[in-house]
Amino acid sequence: MNKRFLAVLLFAFVVASGASLMLYRLMSNRTPASKAAPASVKLALAARDLELGAVLREEDVTLTDWPGPMPAGSLLRVQDAVGRGVVAKMVAKEPILESRLAPKGAGGGFAATIPKGMRAVAVPVNEVVGVAGFVVPGMHVDILISGAPPVGTGNLGTLTKTLLQNIEVLSAGQDYKKDAEGKPVAVQVVNLLVTPEQAEQLSLASHQTTIQLVLRNPLDRDTAKTPGAAMAGLFTGARPNIPDGIRSLGDQAPKPRPRPVVQPVVQQLPPPPRKESPFVMEIITGTKKAETKFDGSGEGK
Numbered sequence: 001m002n003k004r005f006l007a008v009l010l011f012a013f014v015v016a017s018g019a020s021l022m023l024y025r026l027m028s029n030r031t032p033a034s035k036a037a038p039a040s041v042k043l044a045l046a047a048r049d050l051e052l053g054a055v056l057r058e059e060d061v062t063l064t065d066w067p068g069p070m071p072a073g074s075l076l077r078v079q080d081a082v083g084r085g086v087v088a089k090m091v092a093k094e095p096i097l098e099s100r101l102a103p104k105g106a107g108g109g110f111a112a113t114i115p116k117g118m119r120a121v122a123v124p125v126n127e128v129v130g131v132a133g134f135v136v137p138g139m140h141v142d143i144l145i146s147g148a149p150p151v152g153t154g155n156l157g158t159l160t161k162t163l164l165q166n167i168e169v170l171s172a173g174q175d176y177k178k179d180a181e182g183k184p185v186a187v188q189v190v191n192l193l194v195t196p197e198q199a200e201q202l203s204l205a206s207h208q209t210t211i212q213l214v215l216r217n218p219l220d221r222d223t224a225k226t227p228g229a230a231m232a233g234l235f236t237g238a239r240p241n242i243p244d245g246i247r248s249l250g251d252q253a254p255k256p257r258p259r260p261v262v263q264p265v266v267q268q269l270p271p272p273p274r275k276e277s278p279f280v281m282e283i284i285t286g287t288k289k290a291e292t293k294f295d296g297s298g299e300g301k
Helices: 004-031 196-208 231-236
Strands: 039-046 061-067 119-125 140-147 159-178 184-194 210-216 278-283 288-294
Touching: 119 210, 159 196, 159 210, 159 288, 184 196, 231 278
Parallel strands: none
Antiparallel strands: 039 061, 119 184, 140 159, 140 210, 159 184, 278 288
16 A cells, blocks of 8 residues: 555544544533523512501502512502402412402402402301301301291291301401490401392391301311201100201202292273264154254254
């Protein structure tokens, strides 16, 4: 083989090896590219702990970068939160969500926490009725009523039945009323969240029967079907024969009342005036006969 060709081939190999070594060192000494920082968005956060019913001010809201996905319903501007009432308690540095604020213009306070279509009914209770102070906002209770129903029950005596079930407690506190001497007396009051029809039932029951609140697990949403209890059954041990109308009370949600059917009013026209028959006079002259009719005016025809 030609020595000159071998020399050229050896030289090319050395040059290629050197270039490869230099390229390897250059690539290994380069600093790896830093990963791109995650995108962030500015959200309206609570600057402090916010209590239920508070009206937000500018110092209560702070605009801060929020890394990661944005929670559903988050507010992006401070102006969207200022002046609105808080319907759910929030802690500092928590995103302010649309669902935790009252609608614009609704203001704050207790009324702003009532959902649309619902009502808050105040029920005076004592330590026994109020389950010894364990009835607090957010709890769910059943409402029992005791009394003598107006329908015939024989000799059953006083009856007790579940009127409403799974009712949410909005607030529990003290109210001040005056006694017979005009002195203020502290009365325990519980505000319950009910529908308008349930509010009517509860108002009537609070005046005509004795009410007892029964505490239940907030996660228990089942409606219990209870037969009710009668005074006669407590002494005999037998199940009392309670009428069906009372037995089914509270077992199901109140049904909407049927709307009355309004019958159209048909206007009756007065009967037409009675037409009087004319007076007929016959005149016989020989073999001829003639008739003359007189109307009501006395004129002949």
